[in-house]
Amino acid sequence: MIRFTCQGQAVTLAPGEHFSRPRELGFRDTPATELLELVAELERGTPWRDAVARRFAGAKPWLHAIVASSTRTAFIGPVLPSETTGPVLDIGAGWGQLARPLAATRRVLALEPVAERLAFIRAAARQDGVDGNLSYLEADYFEVEFAPQFAAICAIGVLEWVGAFQAAVDPQARQVDFLRKVRRELAPGGMLVLGIENRLGLKYLLGCPDDHIGVPDIAQLPARLAAMRWQQATQGTLRSFTYSLDELRRLLLQAGFERVEFFAAFPDYKLPRQIISLADGGAALHAWLLAHPIPPEHNGYDGSPLPAAFQQTLAARYHELATQGVARHFAPSFFVRAT
Template identity: 25%
Template sequence: MENAQILTELYEVIKQNTPDQYARIIRERASYSFLYHLSEIRQNLIGWLPIDATKRVLECNPECGALTGKLLSMAKEVVCLITDDRQEQILSARFATDSRDGRLIFTREIPTETQSFDVILIAGSFYRWQNQLTDLRNLLCRDGYLYLADANRIGLKYLAGCQEEYVGGYFTGINGYSNIDCVENSGRSYTRSEYQRLLTQAGFDDLKWYYPYPDHKFPSVIYSDDWLPAAGELAEGRSNYDRDRVACFDERVMADTLLAEGVYGTFANSFLIVAGQEG
């Protein structure tokens, strides 16, 4: 979550404005925090998922509600795992009607009832939940799914000169966070094989991989192993919005090389993983 001052400003903006005014506010503020928490582009990550009005959803990382509203428009009920009073205040103001109607529920602990959710969403900050994956799996109905979206620590944009997703710095994740103290508390991302290992160890044995582009935070398109980018298609090349970057090589040319070599899925900037249980 953001610092207290930013959260207070966001709360006042949300309380005093309607969603159709957020785009104007983003332009006027010219602040990454307002872009990140208020942009409709964020919803592209989940808007296509098969979540309908029969589904009960647990959102593990709701932050200030960038994806919560979309979930509420799709699902029967959304339970948000929150961290503090300020977060509950912001979400309650942003989705007042759903909160009053009981469709939006807040909790500060992982629920205990087993097989009670059809969908669990972790969008970003997976490191906070990696040790609780088995508990989360037990909450899923047998035909339910965990949707996990986060950065790839060896993603192309980080190889090309974008700073690391959570702790910052050039090539921090590429170098395995070797020069960062207590990185598990500060934040980190993982490689494809690392995500796969953590999920399979927790009992998720049905994994499907998707590739939000340019990343999971502001996706304009979502690729899959069945629908990969065409040559020349990955021409975005945007930098980290909240940090400076360098350009070590032509990212677009390298993207075409990775596609030609059949290894794009290993070096995609971000993943959206659909994790289920077989049987």
């Protein structure tokens, strides 16, 4: 059973059960009407992979890969130990890319504030035969309070967005509050697993658009300067922030975590083809960069390939940074395990 309170209401969720605290705001990559049509297809018996491929493989190949690629869970094992027991909370469960595979072997709570996404997760989970290990929570993470009970909490592509739909709060303060809340709700010995872009990722420093705001040369700046440049360019408030390796480590320690382990993800955490521990000053990463071709990187905003000349420049720069022993600071993305 998963137990929590939501606005004073005590809730217990058994496997397969759903609790809803509806809200309109949330990250969407597909119109609600289209996603609900897709859910209806699944409920009529169309295999979810076939339905997703028919709609997106040709028209939106990046979205199709994000939803259907098996590499989405490549961090299970290297970062999130496969033998982990106890319930797992998947915050911002999206299309269920993590929750459903995890539920094959353990209890999982899929927390997703967008109703139609959660409906897709449930329909696909039934087809995958894992609905009996999943519970579903439609709410903002800040609206619920858990007792310490999770062996692992996964926030893959979440930390950078937690202040994005909250106009009345400071987005970076909310990120710290998020990490502190996660720390409180882990069981003793439990771990947080993050997937997030590196603010100082080499491709961003060389002019690749940011994955969240879709333009270059702003999000890779220090936070205060980035916010000022975004305000000058858009008259709006920058609400999505990523961090360097050292900045993210400090944030996690500030939130109460005692041990923070980093892993480089190439070409990114979304579709990782190589995950390398950054222990020992990044020695394994530096050795790999000097001995292997680097997987082609892409524009993380829309998944489009980067030009061949840009890829050549990346490879040459990575080689130089590895030779100097500092490449860990410039990896495109991180997985982080914090305890």
